[in-house]
Amino acid sequence: MSARSSFVVVANRLPVDRVTGPNGSVIWRRSPGGLVTAMQPVLSSQRGTWVGWLGNATQHGAPPPEPFQLDDFRLRPVPLTQEEITRYYEGFSNSSLWPLYHDAVEPATFKRRWWEAYRRVNHRFAEATSEEAAPGATVWVQDYQLQLMPSILREMRPDLRIGFFLHIPFPPFELFMQLPRRAEILRGLLGADLVGFQRPLGARNFINLSKHLLELHTHSNTIQAEDGRRVMADAFPISIDVSEMEHLAESPEVQTRAKQIRAELGDPRVLLLGVDRLDYTKGIERRFKAFRELLAEGRLTVPETVMVQVATPSRERVEHYPALRSKVEREVGRINGEYGRVGVPAVHYLHQSYSRTELAALYCAADVMMVTPLRDGMNLVAKEYVAARVDDRGALVLSEFAGAADELRQAFTCNPHDLDGLKQTLLHAVRAEEPEVRRRMRMMRRYLRAHDVNRWAISFLTALGSPESDRP
Ligand code: ADP
Ligand code: G6P
Numbered sequence: 098m099s100a101r102s103s104f105v106v107v108a109n110r111l112p113v114d115r116v117t118g119p120n121g122s123v124i125w126r127r128s129p130g131g132l133v134t135a136m137q138p139v140l141s142s143q144r145g146t147w148v149g150w151l152g153n154a155t156q157h158g159a160p161p162p163e164p165f166q167l168d169d170f171r172l173r174p175v176p177l178t179q180e181e182i183t184r185y186y187e188g189f190s191n192s193s194l195w196p197l198y199h200d201a202v203e204p205a206t207f208k209r210r211w212w213e214a215y216r217r218v219n220h221r222f223a224e225a226t227s228e229e230a231a232p233g234a235t236v237w238v239q240d241y242q243l244q245l246m247p248s249i250l251r252e253m254r255p256d257l258r259i260g261f262f263l264h265i266p267f268p269p270f271e272l273f274m275q276l277p278r279r280a281e282i283l284r285g286l287l288g289a290d291l292v293g294f295q296r297p298l299g300a301r302n303f304i305n306l307s308k309h310l311l312e313l314h315t316h317s318n319t320i321q322a323e324d325g326r327r328v329m330a331d332a333f334p335i336s337i338d339v340s341e342m343e344h345l346a347e348s349p350e351v352q353t354r355a356k357q358i359r360a361e362l363g364d365p366r367v368l369l370l371g372v373d374r375l376d377y378t379k380g381i382e383r384r385f386k387a388f389r390e391l392l393a394e395g396r397l398t399v400p401e402t403v404m405v406q407v408a409t410p411s412r413e414r415v416e417h418y419p420a421l422r423s424k425v426e427r428e429v430g431r432i433n434g435e436y437g438r439v440g441v442p443a444v445h446y447l448h449q450s451y452s453r454t455e456l457a458a459l460y461c462a463a464d465v466m467m468v469t470p471l472r473d474g475m476n477l478v479a480k481e482y483v484a485a486r487v488d489d490r491g492a493l494v495l496s497e498f499a500g501a502a503d504e505l506r507q508a509f510t511c512n513p514h515d516l517d518g519l520k521q522t523l524l525h526a527v528r529a530e531e532p533e534v535r536r537r538m539r540m541m542r543r544y545l546r547a548h549d550v551n552r553w554a555i556s557f558l559t560a561l562g563s564p565e566s567d568r569p
Contacts, residue, residue: 101231102171104145104563107222109186109242111149111172125167128152146171146229148222153182175225177218184214190242191415197276198241198265199378199472200498203417207277219245219285227253235563238289240264245281248288260561261289262333265474266500267299273306283311287322291561293333295474295500300330333557334504335475339549342484345457354458363441365403367527370463372456372478373470375408375448377421380469380496380513385428385444387519392436392443396524399436399443405459407447422448460485465492465526468499469513475500479508483545489535492526504544507537 114128140147151162151174161176177185188211197205223246230236237260238246247259273279283306286292294300300318307313307320307330314321320328345351362368369388373379388404391397408425412418429446436443451459460466466482476499483493483505495501495508502510509529511522 101234102144102146102229103231103234104140105148105226105230105234105236106140106145106239107148107226107236107243107246108239109150109190111147111151111174113151113167113172115151140170141168144169146173148173148175148226148229150175150177150186171229173225173229175218175222181214181218184208184211185218186242187412187415189215191412193276194241194244195265195378196417197272198268200266200268201272201275202471203377205275206416209277212278216245219243220249222246223249223253226250230254230257232256233258235260235558235561237262237557237561245285246288248285251288258561258563259289260291260293260557260563261286262293262335262557263299263474264295264335266296266472267294267302269302270305270309273302274310279306280310283307284323287311287313287320287328289328290326291557292328292330293557293560294330295332295334296503297332300332303330329560331560333553333560334500334548335477336545336548336550336553337477337480337484338551339480339484339545341453342457342481343487345453346461346485346487348454351454351457351461354454355461358458358462362403362405362445363400366401367397367403367464368462369402369404369465369467369523369527370459370482371404371406371408371467371469372459373408374411375418375422375425376411377417378470378472380471381406381408381425382421382428383471383513383516383519384467384469385425385432387516387523388444389428389432389435390516391520391523392432396520397527399438400441402443402527403445404443405445405447405463407449407451407456407459409450410448456481457485460491461488463491465494465523467494467523468501469494469496469511469519470499471496471513473499473501477501479505480545483538483541486538486542489538489542490531491538492529492534493538493541494522494526504548505541507540509537 112128113125116124116126118124147170162174164171164173188208192206196203222243226236233256235258239262247261250259292303304315304320308315318329318331322328371384373381429444432444433442460482468476468479470476479493479495479501493508495505495510496513497510509522509526511519513519
């Protein structure tokens with residue numbers, strides 16, 4: 098085994114996709130996703146180890162992949178069997194926890210056999226982490242797939258400093274109480290020294306549940322765990338690599354591409370943009386409905402207004418996702434059928450992944466960015482759009498149910514459940530005068546520059562009391 102790390106990040110996924118090059122060679126490429134985007138700069142600067150699953154990149158029946166180096170940090174793959182993928186990842190993580198933690202906007206499903214796989218996989222992640230971590234190391238566990246890991250790891254390695262960060266919302270008492278094994282999940286999280294949430298409300302929900310469900314003593318934002326340790330719970334809103342996005346947006350390549358995109362779309366007066374994983378939490382259907390009604394009422398017209406919706410393929414084997422895709426694609430067909438013309442569709446729908454460069458160009462090209470989730474932990478796309486607007490132009494329509502709404506207060510905020518309100522907000526953003534748009538964007542950019550992902554990581558690690566927080 099190579100030298101153990103004093104800093105280990107653990108997440109369900111390793112931050113890579115395996116792609117095959119033109120001559121059959123294997124290339125490891127950074128994969129999309131909020132978590133990956135957020136963690137990469139932190140980990141690179143600290144030469145740590147990332148423990149996680151390689152996704153479907155591994156061949157069925159192949160021997161477990163060995164740890165390997167990517168840029169300046171080490172990757173430690175944790176293998177999952179097909180059955181574990183079905184029960185731990187698609188089942189308990191994405192069919193029980195994900196919908197329940199997102200306000201049950203789609204109903205959560207519970208199956209007893211999923212729980213056993215969830216527990217077993219969390220145990221395997223803890224074992225791998227224990228092997229990678231040096232004595233006294235800091236371990237930072239990420240997200241809802243690994244909520245049991247802190248307590249399992251603490252039992253194996255009481256010398257470690259353990260932080261946990263939940264990237265998605267933490268639900269209120271009434272919803273959490275529906276979860277079978279709810280007490281075990283809480284105890285799992287309480288194995289950490291610090292449990293971080295996106296919003297203060299998430300931390301309050303967690304403290305409240307510890308008090309009422311486990312009958313633990315709590316004071317302010319600390320909880321006295323059953324073994325007597327003091328566990329801290331607090332909000333640490335995640336951010337993005339702001340300067341990376343600014344540099345991209347300023348580059349001649351992106352600027353040229355942004356102009357080209359607008360030209361290819363027929364130089365519309367207003368370009369509306371949505372960029373989301375194709376997920377039922379993102380409010381994509383509400384957005385289309387609002388757009389369709391505005392076209393029907395003649396308050397928006399084609400080709401003066403054109404919408405681009407990028408919908409990244411996601412969790413296609415999990416219930417609700419294929420159905421969502423069908424509904425979205427049917428709606429796009431309906432809008433284009435009713436309001437498009439030959440060569441001039443009203444909606445350009447792209448069910449694909451894109452490079453950072455292409456995304457930045459789309460952000461720079463769009464007059465109005467629509468971020469309308471029904472519930473979202475943070476929503477990094479909203480922050481990326483703001484960071485990309487180095488020209489201080491562009492209007493952000495932002496749901497109040499996204500964590501980002503706590504911070505991006507100059508956005509055009511909306512309640513996506515209220516269709517008339519959403520339409521009003523969209524029109525307001527489309528029609529806003531340039532000075533107002535610039536004023537709002539300038540203030541949001543200023544805020545974001547002072548609150549980037551590096552600051553997020555440092556504030557979490559400082560609260561955890563980790564020596565890693567002193568490093569650049
Ligand atoms: P979530 O984590 O729920 O997917 P976020 O908005 O927080 O939502 O993060 C999504 C991340 O994925 C962003 O960094 C965004 O740039 C990236 N992303 C979204 N769509 C695409 C796409 N089609 N191609 C590449 N990256 C994408
Ligand atoms: C959200 C979750 C992450 C997850 C990502 C992509 O950002 O908080 O934990 O990795 O979505 O989803 P996937 O299921 O493809 O990993």
